[in-house]
Amino acid sequence: MVKYIRIAINTLQEYFVYRVNFFFGRLQVFIFFVMFFSLWSAVSAGRSSLGVYSIPQIYSYFVVGYIIKAFVFTTRTADIGGDIQNGNFSTLLIKPISTLKYYFSRDIIDKLFNLFFMFWEFILILLLFKPELAMPSLFNFIAFILFLFLSIISFFFYSLVISFIAFWSEDAWSSRFLFGVVFITIFSGQYIPLDFLPPVIGKILDYTPYPYMFYYPLKVWLGQIDQNMIYLRLLNGSLICIFFYFLSQFMWLKGKQKYQSYGN
Amino acid sequence: MVTNSFIKVWVIMAKNSLQNKLLSPSSSIIFILGKLFNYAFSVLIIYSIFNQVSTIKNFTSPQAIIITLTFSLIDSIIQFLFRSLYTFRPVLLKGDFDLDLLKPLPSFFQPLLSGPDFLDVPMIFLQIIALIYFLIKFSLVPSVGNLFLFLLIGTNGIILAFSLHLAIASFSILTTEIDSLVMIYRSLGRAAIVPTDIYNNFFRIILSYVIPITVIFTLPAKAVLNILTPGGITYSFAFTILFLLLSLYFWKYSLKHYSSASS
Numbered sequence: 001m002v003k004y005i006r007i008a009i010n011t012l013q014e015y016f017v018y019r020v021n022f023f024f025g026r027l028q029v030f031i032f033f034v035m036f037f038s039l040w041s042a043v044s045a046g047r048s049s050l051g052v053y054s055i056p057q058i059y060s061y062f063v064v065g066y067i068i069k070a071f072v073f074t075t076r077t078a079d080i081g082g083d084i085q086n087g088n089f090s091t092l093l094i095k096p097i098s099t100l101k102y103y104f105s106r107d108i109i110d111k112l113f114n115l116f117f118m119f120w121e122f123i124l125i126l127l128l129f130k131p132e133l134a135m136p137s138l139f140n141f142i143a144f145i146l147f148l149f150l151s152i153i154s155f156f157f158y159s160l161v162i163s164f165i166a167f168w169s170e171d172a173w174s175s176r177f178l179f180g181v182v183f184i185t186i187f188s189g190q191y192i193p194l195d196f197l198p199p200v201i202g203k204i205l206d207y208t209p210y211p212y213m214f215y216y217p218l219k220v221w222l223g224q225i226d227q228n229m230i231y232l233r234l235l236n237g238s239l240i241c242i243f244f245y246f247l248s249q250f251m252w253l254k255g256k257q258k259y260q261s262y263g264n
Numbered sequence: 265m266v267t268n269s270f271i272k273v274w275v276i277m278a279k280n281s282l283q284n285k286l287l288s289p290s291s292s293i294i295f296i297l298g299k300l301f302n303y304a305f306s307v308l309i310i311y312s313i314f315n316q317v318s319t320i321k322n323f324t325s326p327q328a329i330i331i332t333l334t335f336s337l338i339d340s341i342i343q344f345l346f347r348s349l350y351t352f353r354p355v356l357l358k359g360d361f362d363l364d365l366l367k368p369l370p371s372f373f374q375p376l377l378s379g380p381d382f383l384d385v386p387m388i389f390l391q392i393i394a395l396i397y398f399l400i401k402f403s404l405v406p407s408v409g410n411l412f413l414f415l416l417i418g419t420n421g422i423i424l425a426f427s428l429h430l431a432i433a434s435f436s437i438l439t440t441e442i443d444s445l446v447m448i449y450r451s452l453g454r455a456a457i458v459p460t461d462i463y464n465n466f467f468r469i470i471l472s473y474v475i476p477i478t479v480i481f482t483l484p485a486k487a488v489l490n491i492l493t494p495g496g497i498t499y500s501f502a503f504t505i506l507f508l509l510l511s512l513y514f515w516k517y518s519l520k521h522y523s524s525a526s527s
Contacts, residue, residue, distance in 0.1 A: 024444030028451050034467060035455045042320055042462040043313055050316050171291035178298040186305045196312045 004101055008109040011076070015113055026117050030124075033066050036191070037129060051196055057222050059131040061193055064221050066125065068214055069190070070118035072151045076106040078180065080163035081172025090261040100160075100252065107156065136221045143230050147217035150237040155213050157244035164248065167255030189215035209240045273369060274377060282382045295383045303336050303387065306457055307394075321462045326402035327489055328458060333398055334485035335456045337391040338418060340384045342425045342480075348379035349429050353442045361437075362524045371519060375433040376426065399488070410490050417492070417500055418484040424504045425480050427511040434511070434518035449475070456481035476503050 015022050040062060044055045053061065080103060083089045092099050125131070136144060162180045166172035185191065187210035194202050194215050205211055216233050219225045225233065285292050310332045314325035323331075352375040355361050364374035399405050406414065428449060436442035452475050455463070460471045460478045472478045483500050486492040 018441060020439050021441040021444050024441070024448055028444055028447045031448060031451045032454075035451065038463045038467045039455075039458060041464060043317060047317070169291060170288040174288075174291035174294040174298075178294050178301075182298040182301050186301065191305075192309045192312060196316060197308065198312070201308075 003097055004105040007097075007102055007105040011106045011109045012113060026114070026121065029069070030121055033062065033125065037062050037125075037131075051193075052224065053193065053222075054134070056132040056134045057224075058193075059129075060134040060222060061218050063122075063125060063129075063131050063133060065190065065214065065218055067118065067122065068148065068151065068217055070114050071111065071148055072155050072213055073184065074111050074114040075156065075159050076110045077103055077156065077159040077163055078176055079103070079106070080160070081166035081176055084163070084166040084255075084259065085172045087261050089259065093256075093259075103160075104156075111152075134222055136223060139227070140220055140223050140230075143234070144217055144221045146234060147212075147220055147237060150234070150241055151213045151217055154209060154237065154241045154244055157241065157248045158209060158213075160248040161244060161251055164251040164255045167251070167258045183210060184213070187211070188213045189218070193218075209244070212237045212240055270369070270373075273373075274380075277378050278380045278382075281379045285382050292383055296386055299340075299383065299387050300390075303391065306336060307332055310458065320458075323459050323462065326398075326404060327491075329398060330395070330402065330404060330489060331459050331482065331485040332457055333391065333395045334488055335481045337388065337395055338421060338481055338484060339453065340387045340391055342422060344381050344384035344388065345422070346376050346426065346429045347381035347384075348377065349375055349433055349442075350446060351379060352433060352436060353440065356436060356440055356442075359524050361522075365519075372430055372433065372515060375436075376429055395488075404489060406488050406490060410487060413492065413497075414484055414487040417487045417497065420500055420504050421480040421484050424476060424507055427504070427507040428475070428480075430511040430515050431507075434514040437518040437522050452477050453481065459485070473503075476507065479503050 037059070040058055044050055044058055048055065050058055080089075083092070089099075092102060095102075159180060162175055163172070165175040169175060187194075187205055187208060189211060194205055194211055197205075212233070216225070216237070220230060220233075307329060310328050311325070314320075314328055318324070320328070355364070355374065361374065364378075365371055367373075432442060432445050432449060435445060452471065455467070455471055456477050460468055460482045463471065468478075479500050483492060483496055486496065
């Protein structure tokens, strides 16, 4: 346990070495929020509702979404693909530590560090934009927390799966770009609530894991999913979690056998 | 003469870059697929937003879609031309930039122009075809004059994008930290997926006067739509000249303070 705490501390120290980069990284996330918040403010100006959303609900979608993004999509598992391809992975394999626990330790500290900054950014958002927010009932809040927990675990294993593709491919970044950036941002509903898209696309996305990582937790917060459906979605979310857990374990076992290290 | 040899070197570098991409066809296909999804969904998102409201600040759905298509086209051209900035940091950290400075090329050649991204080329063709298709579909075909103005303002926008990329490269020489700064530019640039006029005052001022994304993306689109004012044209050229001069000055300043990673 002590060695993994040490790994986490070392990861934290890395952030302090590249302070400007980290600051700009957070600034980029903040700008992304400001852009979408401004866009939807313009869209909702002079209107009392947009589709099934009241204006406070639309604001909440993006403001609470900002919190979800910090909890769910901050990760260091994206480093694995690069480490496999540049050979750094070999040094990890010969160390007396569990490789997956090594990345998990880094992941935890990455989330905590980002959450610390997100907290202050969130206060800044409330002060700057003074958004009128829709608050959930106690039941929905508890369900939201459960969804959030499932989203974090699902995304962790999903991200591992993407990184492990590097065992078989020539380039780690291409699969990360398609599955970890494009699909996640578009299909999870970060740009637009998914029920604004044509219904056929919404139905197709229902069979994918993406809405469970961002869209459904928000729908629960907004009270737009009835109680029975919440249980069903939670069950689906849990199954997705289990699926990616086993897939990642399978790929890890097979990938290690396939792994070849180059270098001098 | 100097320009000719400069173009020759660029073509050689471009060929190398293309060969590099062809070495890993599967990952190139995945990248293109990702770009394709991004592009298609950008248009779909704008279409879906305008399904909820008929106009936003006087912009209609067809106008907004043309602006999105123009944004994507210009963005792809910029990505194609200046992609090497994304790989400049390792060059700086390893000290290889010293060798580039010794070459009889403009000092900004390596960070900005040495690695055009050919994965953007299929997208550029597709985006041109889609833009023409939707202009015809919406009966918004520009006159020859507007088309000429679009090319002029578009080229001007690309020169301004060059200036911004040069400023980022200059900053990276001073700090060796570049990745997130590029992503900030990308995030701000993405704001031009819709006409920047629709944003609130504060954000619009940033996009117009601080990081002039409006000049790069929105004004060329307005030229196509024949809604660009003479004031907009003047502002476009004035800002480009100002930013180009400032970024060249900043570049020279950063080179004076450059210390090799190996020294």
